[in-house]
Amino acid sequence: MDRRELLGGAAALAGSLALPRGALAQSATEISFFYPVAVGGPITKLIDAFAADFEKENPSIKLKPIYAGTYQETIVKALTAHKSGTPPVTSVLLSTDMFTLIDEDAIVPFDPFIKTEDDKKWLASFFPAFMENSQTGGKTWGIPFQRSTVVLYWNKELFKEAGLDPEKPPATWAEQLEFAQKLTKKDASGNVTQWGIQIPSSGFPYWLFQGLSTQAGAILANAAGDKTNYADPAVVEALQYWVDLAQKHKVHPPGIVEWGTTPRDFFEKKVAMMWTTTGNLTNVRSNAKFPFGVAMLPGGKRRGSPTGGGNFYLSKKATPAQQEAAFKFIRWITTPERAAQWGIDTGYVAVSPAAYETAAMKAYASEFPPALVARDQLPHAVAELSTHENQRVTKALNDGLQAALTGTKTPQKALEDAQAEAERILKPYR
Amino acid sequence: MSAVQPQAPAARSDPYGPKGLALTLESTGAILLALIWILPLAYAVWAAIHPSEYTTNFVLTAPLTLGNFSRAWAAAPFARYFLNTFVLVTMILSFQLVLGTLAAYALARHDFWGRDVAFALILAQLMIMPDALIVENYRTMARLGLVDTITAIALPYIASAFGIFLLRQTFKTVPRELDDAARVEGANPLQVLMKVYVPLARPTYIAYGLVSVSFHWNNFLWPLLVTNSVEARPLTVGLQIFSSTDQGIDWAVICAATLMTSAPLLIAFLLFQRQFVQSFMRAGIK
Amino acid sequence: MNTRATATVHGWLLLLPAMACLALFTHWPAVASLIESFYSTPRGRRPARFVGADNYQQMLADPIFWKAMSNNLWFALGTIPTSIALAMLMALWVNDRIVGRTWVRMSFFTPTILPMIAVANIWLFFFTPQYGLLEQIIQAFGGSNTNWLGSQDTALYAVTIVAIWKEAGFFMIFYLAALQAIPPSLGEAAAIEGASRWTYFRRVQFPLLMPTTLFVLINAVINAFRMVDHIFVMTRGGPDNATTLLLFYIYQVGFSFWDTAYAATLTCVLLLLLALVAFAQYGWLERRIHYR
Numbered sequence A: 001m002d003r004r005e006l007l008g009g010a011a012a013l014a015g016s017l018a019l020p021r022g023a024l025a026q027s028a029t030e031i032s033f034f035y036p037v038a039v040g041g042p043i044t045k046l047i048d049a050f051a052a053d054f055e056k057e058n059p060s061i062k063l064k065p066i067y068a069g070t071y072q073e074t075i076v077k078a079l080t081a082h083k084s085g086t087p088p089v090t091s092v093l094l095s096t097d098m099f100t101l102i103d104e105d106a107i108v109p110f111d112p113f114i115k116t117e118d119d120k121k122w123l124a125s126f127f128p129a130f131m132e133n134s135q136t137g138g139k140t141w142g143i144p145f146q147r148s149t150v151v152l153y154w155n156k157e158l159f160k161e162a163g164l165d166p167e168k169p170p171a172t173w174a175e176q177l178e179f180a181q182k183l184t185k186k187d188a189s190g191n192v193t194q195w196g197i198q199i200p201s202s203g204f205p206y207w208l209f210q211g212l213s214t215q216a217g218a219i220l221a222n223a224a225g226d227k228t229n230y231a232d233p234a235v236v237e238a239l240q241y242w243v244d245l246a247q248k249h250k251v252h253p254p255g256i257v258e259w260g261t262t263p264r265d266f267f268e269k270k271v272a273m274m275w276t277t278t279g280n281l282t283n284v285r286s287n288a289k290f291p292f293g294v295a296m297l298p299g300g301k302r303r304g305s306p307t308g309g310g311n312f313y314l315s316k317k318a319t320p321a322q323q324e325a326a327f328k329f330i331r332w333i334t335t336p337e338r339a340a341q342w343g344i345d346t347g348y349v350a351v352s353p354a355a356y357e358t359a360a361m362k363a364y365a366s367e368f369p370p371a372l373v374a375r376d377q378l379p380h381a382v383a384e385l386s387t388h389e390n391q392r393v394t395k396a397l398n399d400g401l402q403a404a405l406t407g408t409k410t411p412q413k414a415l416e417d418a419q420a421e422a423e424r425i426l427k428p429y430r
Numbered sequence B: 001m002s003a004v005q006p007q008a009p010a011a012r013s014d015p016y017g018p019k020g021l022a023l024t025l026e027s028t029g030a031i032l033l034a035l036i037w038i039l040p041l042a043y044a045v046w047a048a049i050h051p052s053e054y055t056t057n058f059v060l061t062a063p064l065t066l067g068n069f070s071r072a073w074a075a076a077p078f079a080r081y082f083l084n085t086f087v088l089v090t091m092i093l094s095f096q097l098v099l100g101t102l103a104a105y106a107l108a109r110h111d112f113w114g115r116d117v118a119f120a121l122i123l124a125q126l127m128i129m130p131d132a133l134i135v136e137n138y139r140t141m142a143r144l145g146l147v148d149t150i151t152a153i154a155l156p157y158i159a160s161a162f163g164i165f166l167l168r169q170t171f172k173t174v175p176r177e178l179d180d181a182a183r184v185e186g187a188n189p190l191q192v193l194m195k196v197y198v199p200l201a202r203p204t205y206i207a208y209g210l211v212s213v214s215f216h217w218n219n220f221l222w223p224l225l226v227t228n229s230v231e232a233r234p235l236t237v238g239l240q241i242f243s244s245t246d247q248g249i250d251w252a253v254i255c256a257a258t259l260m261t262s263a264p265l266l267i268a269f270l271l272f273q274r275q276f277v278q279s280f281m282r283a284g285i286k
Numbered sequence C: 001m002n003t004r005a006t007a008t009v010h011g012w013l014l015l016l017p018a019m020a021c022l023a024l025f026t027h028w029p030a031v032a033s034l035i036e037s038f039y040s041t042p043r044g045r046r047p048a049r050f051v052g053a054d055n056y057q058q059m060l061a062d063p064i065f066w067k068a069m070s071n072n073l074w075f076a077l078g079t080i081p082t083s084i085a086l087a088m089l090m091a092l093w094v095n096d097r098i099v100g101r102t103w104v105r106m107s108f109f110t111p112t113i114l115p116m117i118a119v120a121n122i123w124l125f126f127f128t129p130q131y132g133l134l135e136q137i138i139q140a141f142g143g144s145n146t147n148w149l150g151s152q153d154t155a156l157y158a159v160t161i162v163a164i165w166k167e168a169g170f171f172m173i174f175y176l177a178a179l180q181a182i183p184p185s186l187g188e189a190a191a192i193e194g195a196s197r198w199t200y201f202r203r204v205q206f207p208l209l210m211p212t213t214l215f216v217l218i219n220a221v222i223n224a225f226r227m228v229d230h231i232f233v234m235t236r237g238g239p240d241n242a243t244t245l246l247l248f249y250i251y252q253v254g255f256s257f258w259d260t261a262y263a264a265t266l267t268c269v270l271l272l273l274l275a276l277v278a279f280a281q282y283g284w285l286e287r288r289i290h291y292r
Helices: A003-017 A043-057 A071-084 A095-103 A117-123 A156-161 A173-183 A205-215 A233-247 A262-267 A278-287 A320-333 A336-346 A353-357 A359-367 A369-380 A390-405 A411-429 B020-049 B067-075 B078-109 B115-127 B130-143 B150-157 B161-172 B176-184 B189-200 B202-218 B221-226 B235-243 B251-283 C002-036 C054-060 C063-095 C101-113 C116-127 C133-140 C155-180 C184-192 C197-208 C210-226 C229-234 C246-255 C260-288
Strands: A029-035 A061-067 A090-094 A143-155 A192-198 A271-277 A292-295 A305-315
Touching: A029 A071, A029 A320, A043 A061, A043 A320, A043 A336, A061 A320, A071 A090, A071 A095, A071 B130, A071 B221, A090 A095, A090 A320, A095 A305, A095 A390, A143 A156, A143 A205, A143 A278, A143 A320, A143 A336, A143 A369, A156 A173, A173 A192, A173 A233, A173 A271, A192 A262, A205 A233, A205 A305, A205 A390, A233 A390, A233 A411, A262 A271, A262 A278, A271 A278, A278 A292, A278 A336, A278 A369, A292 A369, A305 A320, A305 A369, A320 A336, A336 A353, A336 A359, A353 A359, A359 A369, A390 A411, B020 B067, B020 B251, B020 C063, B020 C101, B020 C116, B020 C155, B067 B251, B078 B115, B078 B150, B078 B161, B078 B189, B078 B202, B078 B235, B078 B251, B078 C002, B115 B161, B115 C002, B115 C210, B115 C260, B130 B150, B130 B221, B130 C002, B130 C210, B130 C246, B130 C260, B150 B221, B150 C002, B161 B202, B176 B189, B189 B202, B202 B235, B202 B251, B202 C101, B221 B235, B221 C246, B235 B251, B235 C116, B235 C229, B251 C101, B251 C116, B251 C155, C002 C260, C054 C260, C063 C101, C063 C155, C063 C210, C063 C246, C101 C155, C116 C133, C116 C155, C116 C229, C155 C210, C155 C229, C184 C197, C197 C210, C210 C246, C210 C260, C246 C260
Parallel strands: A029 A061, A029 A090, A192 A271
Antiparallel strands: A090 A305, A143 A271, A143 A292, A143 A305
16 A cells, blocks of 8 residues: 555544544434443343433434443543543443542432432332442432342252252351361362352452451441441451461462452352352353352351442533433333343343332243342342542452452451551541 | 485575584474463464363363354454554554654754754653553543544554664665765755655564554553543453453453454464564664 | 754754654653642542642552562563563574474464453463463372462462563564574684584674664563553452552552542652663663674
8 A cells, every 4th residue: 555545544534533522413412321341241232222222212312322341441431531521421330439429529419300209209219228329418329220249159069969958058157168168179189179169359359358247247338438447356257257268277269269260160160159249140040051059148147248230320511401311311221121121131130129020020030030139138238338539448458358368467467457548548538 | 314414505504503403402492482482372262263161171072163253253343443453553653654754864864953852852752651651641632632532542652762763773874875866866855765765764664563563453551541432442452341341251252352353463474474574684673 | 054054944844743742742741740749639629739749758658659669670570581581592593493483483473463451361261270271281290279360479470471471572573683684604703713502602692682682671671661461351460469560550540549649659750760770771781782
């Protein structure tokens, strides 16, 4: 190719690409919409289909869904876009990012949009456990959409081999340890070939740990999001239990367990029980070549699991017309029928009790009962750890957990250090 | 065996070329290291052409499939990512060559006030690489309204100290007489540049072009930050977003996607590897 | 006099496009980072204010910063000499008429072509405990399990190995080109004098490769500070920051904690480090290199 030709082409392209996105003709209200994908399956196709249906019913609104990566990447994108002036009108971001988004002055509460009785009924229709992470200071800042909790998956075949009842998952910490001991297998040279249990600890260990700490009776942060309890004795006890599984009882792999490979470990029968998100249900169902069960997490002093996943947020920098249109879309997509469909297709927990009463969900649950476990666990669920400067405060805990799990600090010391760091960060917010 | 074989008379003999046992040892060493080096690619091929349950079990009788490729292709708009990356590397390279040529010509053959300062300022970029300045550069792009465009990915890289430096060295080796002869014929400085210097620096352009293309084809951090949408996202970012579902890693599909996305460069290198090395040699990048 | 003025105008006109870009995307951001490092991070409605050296004090008291610095130092010490030595060895090998030369050369070069972000996933599999490739091999020889990426003792080594694998083949090309440019007459002369293969390498080839080594060294140093792509996939800086490198930490602070002022402070340290390295290299090595 002639280089001059190439250059001309590149320059023309540069010109056309430099056009700001918003400069397109705006006859309809355009809503850009960032969302992450955190589970497998054709999520982008499902969202595109929802968007097309919505546009058909509301021709005056043009919906532009943008798949922005993982949760981490999506919030990075949404906030950088906010800082540079053209944020998406609505985004699905972690429920725990609420305080951060408020502090950055990036979102508006939903309350002004709740006008009619019907609106109020809709707002009250969500599971209360999910609203804990969506409201603060008497205002609603997020609407639950793709929400999950942690559950325990077990391999029934391996249970049978170990002489355990394949239909009975562990219900307490003691049982969990006892089962795991029976399920751990070693070869002649002493190498473990099959672990009893595995709780992933890469990336965001705090989330799974929150299951343990809740079961130990602790709450990791206050509702105002400006004080953490990392060094509480119950929290130390929870971490000690986790560390002991690996280091003392040797029924859990030592060091950090990779979140991404945990389902594969389970499929390869390298582990008999795993803790992971309900969002993995569809994945496990299609890839496990053996019968498996799904159960609530075992209880310590009580049962418990954090909720997780994403909420809808409304951008402050959008025009009132755009916000109104986005609100309409959010209401539309969270109706019981659509919430049920979304839950069935993805494995997420449908966000309202009414969704579980729909015909589609009932049919699905009778065919595949594990789909109901997450819902049944919700009464025991607590809000996911969320504070001001959330990323930094949870990183302090993550670092502490990883230090204890890799054996460089005792649980006590690791959590004290994490608490000190969290104190330093949160002090200005009180 | 080869020790007693006479050297082919036509080839100039290399007195230090290994023979006999030395050759065997050296070849074995090289092949062993090469095996380690090719292992990730070999594994990618294995995982990509077998069903998912064989990604970690190396059974020779495992059934073959192309399903992973079609799943990967359907799961993300790779065609669009390809186009974006192609536009991106073309844009960067063409600007780098034009800006680099002009600047290198000035530095190599013009004696003017402030030249050494300018050269030092340019060389500073060899150390202050654009990757270190992601925070500030993002802000600049936001001010220019360029966030989420291919132009924004390209801009920090289009003036390349490395390219200017290489071309300056090459231009310096062009005999002055050729320059003078062209001027006597009435060519202006730009014509001299185009008619004398550029054609003689061809190997440098090729070698530099290859380095630039392979670098920007694979660049990740800056494009990750500055793009949001499918319309601007290059292959690497698309690949990362595609493979990082929190749900767990499916190596079969990831490997298929990796092979698809690297295929153009791999094939190009296979076809042109001799010319590639030769252009490096002639370019004097050594 | 007049021609000098004309030359200056011409010279600067030619330089203008490149200098403008460099000023906008290299010089200005570097200066802006320095300025910003003396201000606080604006948040919501609170604007930035001048805080003097507060950010630097915070940095000196930040254990993660020191961890990232020491990690980066070990990462540099691990990658730079090893990849250069391997590159030289590879080039010497494929420069000889060894068996399967074309194939070997291609193998060495493939890592350069494959995107780091993609091969990191493959390396993740190699390092996976129990059924990962490395473990399968070790177990076949009766070794014991290691959680390569999940233990603080081995995680940094693991990401260092990936970096060496990635860059050695790229550097090899430069050495190969340099070796092929050495006149064969030098080898013949050395042979007549009865020099051994090792002496020939040490006294002739190695010194002639020095300019290449300088060039490769600069690249290796820069790479030691900019290669973080695989960290995103393999460890995200964990366990407990054991694989957090400086640039990765800058990304985290800047784009995940939104503490842009602190990110600017870290950026200044990175720039300072690179500048020191540059001075050391130009000053010290320039004198030791035998230019032809």
